[in-house]
Structure formats: structure tokens, C-alpha cells
Amino acid sequence: MELFANLALGFQTAVTPMNLLYCLVGALVGTLIGVLPGIGPVQTIAILMPTTFSLPPVSALIMLSGIYYGAQYGGSTTSILVNVPGEASSVVTCLDGYQMALQGRAGAALTISALGSFFAGCFATVVLAVLAVPLSELAFKFGPAEYFSLMVFGLIGSIVLASGSMIKAVGMIVLGLLLGMIGTDVTSGVQRFAFGIPELADGIGFVSLAMGLFGICDIINSLEKKENREILKDKLTGLWLSKADLKASAPAVLRGTLCGSLLGILPGGGAILSSFTAYMIEKKISHNPESFGKGNIRGVAAPESANNAAAQTSFVPLLTLGIPPNVVLAMMAGAMMIHGIQPGPRVISSNPELFWGVIVSMWLGNVILVLLNLPLVGIWVRLLSVPFRLLYPAILLFCCIGLYSVNNNTFDIGLTAFCGLLGYVFHKLECEPAPLILGFILGPMMEENLRRGMLLSRGDPSVFFTRPLSLAFLLVAAAMLVMLALPAIRRGRAEAFKEE
């Protein structure tokens, strides 16, 4: 079986003492930062990205995946114990998780969230490994027209997740695409929108943009709120699940995993959509839906499994088609590009050890999380009681030092502050930054494929509509736009976001 040979190659790459160490450190540090209230995977990756830049590409990606899973797990811990979700995907976990914690069952909630995530992670890793080869072979048949349309589809898909006005979300995408244009044009060598600033010749640094929009901006927003958090100071007792708990949650974990694996692959899908959907499904099929929101263990098990499964399978479009389906994966794509790897179908053939190494390390990351986080949960809880006024200067400091270390220049630090200001304005105007980041990552690729496609068709735009696959992508994108514009669906979407 080719699959086993591939996975064996992956194990060879990932299971070296150094890489295991990086995976471990990534998972630990990821949890450490992710457990802080108000900080989710996106912020964590933005803050920690520079620490991986000095490593060789494989180790860096392994560490980043570790950070990603760690942060996600850390986020669930905060949701359950403090009722402050680090990011949208753990919002649902708050509903029943915090209630369980109030009833003194925080241990059970944490355990099921870890075990469910682990099971989901294992399953989704297999899905990823099975789908990767055929999908990347399909991608080789893509011409520039198909790529362009696929990116349009992906970008429109990201709007589904942005709350609020559709026009604003489209505008943010376009703004992101424009920001991606800054720097030297690859085809002509002309410097665009650089205004004679030498540091902008290579474009806006991805780290600066991400850190400004997510890290720094979120710190400012939390400072505005002056919120007082209630932390459950009770000792965590009894991490073990009772037999009844296990029996109730096992099918929920299974359903959540399937739901997450499926939704994770779709552009615009990923952790948020899947955890919401999984929760809805559980509530719908339950015999007593009233018990949800009052500490039903299935309300923790299903979304937690779903978001981890989706986190894993959302690597499929990135690694096979080169299209990041959501913001977190856009961060991974940005990090890969900084290491000189263009995500896409070529990765699997040109860097097989990297590709399979990363896949295997994702699974290893899940193992490490179960082994580490459950025993260490006491430490994470104690970390939660460190007051925010001591934490945020430290986060700012690590951001600044990390930024300086990327290029050894201080311009990036100033640029990040500017992006933080921009993020603040966006936040005040209720414009979500996530579509902007996706646009920023996809901008240069989109332009290149548009140019190439039009060059091949000698300026005839009908090429995008006559090639069947390209047409299909565009039609689905158009259908999504129409659906979002329909009043009935708009209302439903507003309600879904209100539940946050």
C-alpha cells in the first residue's frame, strides 16, 4: 500500500529527537499562550510565528502545527473554566462546558474535550492522508483559469463566516487583495504602492499584518472592556469520566468527528462552522434538547471533536490546492511561504518528506496534547489566574522581539503598530479582518493566474466560463453570494452569530 509507505516516510521525518522536541515545545507553548483568555489559535500563531523562522522548514512546520493544536486545546480549557472563548470556534464549548464546570464537573469536561479531540485528530489525519494524493493529482490538471475561479470560490466562501454586512466582507477581501499587491510585481519588476520605502519592496510582511490585526489589536480591545473575569478557583478533582458520561459522549464524538472532517475541507469551513454545526446536530437529534446549555456532556464532546477534526482536514485544500480555507490556514500558508515553500500540489511531489512529516506530526501533536495537557491541567488553570495587567505587556514584548528577529529591522515593528491601528479601526467599524488576511495571502496568486489565463486566451474572458471546472467554481461562488443576500438566510445567519 502506497499510503503506508507514505506514512512510514512521514514517521521517519517526524520521529527524530529534534522534531519530536519541536512538536512538544510547540504544543506546550501553544497551550501556554492559547490558554490566555481572549487569545485563540490565530493570535497565538501570529505571536509565535517568528520563533519558528530560524528552524529548518520541516521542523518549523511541525512546531507550528504543534502550536496550532496546543492553542486550540488551550482555548477549550479557557472556555470551560473561565467562560471566555479564545476564538469563535470555542464559543460553543462555553455553552455547556462552563455549565459543567459550575456543577463541579470541569474535570470531566476537560477530559472529554481532550479525548474527543484526540479521536477526531486521529480520524482526520487518516482522511487527510487518503485524500491528499488524488486531490493533488487533480490539481495538476488545473490551468490558470481553474485556479483563478477556485480562489474566487474560496474567498467568497470566507464571507459565509464573517458576521455582519456582506458588502463589508467583500470590501475587506478586496482591500486584502490590494494590500497583497504592495511590493515588487513579479512579472514586470515594477514596484507598486511602495512609495520609495525600501522595506516595502518585498511587500508588507505577513507577520506584521497578522500580529497587528490580531495580536496587538486584540490586546487594545480587551483593555477597553475592563472586564472582570470569574475564575473557578475550586480544585479540579476527578478527571476521569464515569461510564454514563462515556456512553453519552461516544456517539457525539463520532458524529462531531464526521461533521468536522467534512466541513473542514470546504473553503470557508474549518473549525468555527463545524463546531456550530456539530452542536446544532446534537441538539436536534437529542431526546431532551432542553438539557443543552445546562451542562450536557454531549454539548462539549461534539463541537470539540468537530473543531479538531476540521482543524486537521482544513489542511487538505492548503496542501493539495494551495488554497487556505480559513484564517488559521492562511497563517500556515504565510509561514510556509516565508520558508520558501509555495503551498500547493507540488509540495507532495517535490517535498514528500516535508508533506508526510507534517501530516504525521499533526497526529503526534494530538498524542502529546492528551499525554501532556490532562496531567498538566492544574498548571494551565493557575496560569489563568495571572492578572491580565501583567500578561499583556509581556505579550507585547514578545511580539516586538519576535518581529525584530524576523528581518533584524525595526521597520517591521512600526508597521505592526500601524496594522494594529488599522485593526482597531476595522473593529470599531465592525469589519472582520479574517477575509482581509485571506485576500492578502491569495492576492498575488490570483493576479498571476488571472494574467496567465487571459494571456493564454488572448484576452478573451470567456475562458473562465467555458472550462467546466472553472465554471463550476464560479457558479457555486455566485450561488453562495445570492444565498447570502436572500433575506431569510441572512436572518438565520445573524441568529447563528448572535448565539456567540
Place this chain on the structure above:
Amino acid sequence: MRIRHPKDFLTGLMFLLFGAAAIFFAADYTIGSAAKMGPGYFPFALGALLAALGVTLLLRSVFWAKGSQAGPVLHLKPLVLVLSSVVLFGLLLRPLGLLVSTTLLVVVSSLASHEFRWKVALLNAAVLIVVVLVVFVYCLDFQVPVWPVFMAVRA
């Protein structure tokens, strides 16, 4: 004429400004033709799209919007203090070194908290300096000036 949705109105204005700027600068680069796009083609088109979206938002917020919406509420203190602490760090790192710039970053950004206390902020700075020195300078061998330039010359 009354602006019913100030947030939408301002967003529209922002999109319009960014779009207009993109069009203005992209017009300087070669536009080319559809078959042979120059460096200005795609940015020009995006700028036009963004400006159009901005105009739509502007019109909608004034003429078509129903009900009214609260305008954005700004708290300038955390914004200004956090951003200036970051900018200060960037400006002072090279000339004054890690110790001085870290202390300033921590103290200035701590001022943004409503629970600010000098003793706590200075203690926090001291602890963080030790952490940074041990982790970044000695363990990760991070290339950064530690002491101010005028003191390091002698060493």
C-alpha cells in the same frame, strides 16, 4: 439627510478612500490590455471595485438604511498607549538597547490598564528583562543590542 448607520457610512468612506488611492497610484503603472496585463491592471480593477463598494455603503447608510445604529465609541487611552509603547520600542531598540527599551515598553503599555501601579509595572519589567535575557539572548542567541550604544562602545 441623516446618516442612520454611522459605522456603515464610515466604512464606506474608508473603502472609497482606499479604492481611490489604489486607482490613483495604479494609473501610474502600465495598465496594458486584457491579453497582456501590465502591473497596473489588476490593482486598478480592484481599486475600482473597492470604491464602488464604498459608494454603495455610503448611499445605503444615508438613503436606504432602516432604523438607526449607534456610532463607534472610542477609548483612546489604551489605543494610544499600547501603540506608542510598541513604536517607542522599535525606535529605541537600536540606539538604547534591550534593557532600556523593554522597561519603557512595559511601563508605557502598563499605563493603559485601569489598574496601573508603578511598583507592579516596574517589577513586571524587571522580571521580563530577566526572562528575555535568559531565553532570547543566552539560549536562542538572539542578535540584539543589550546595552545603549554609548555604553557598549567601551566594552
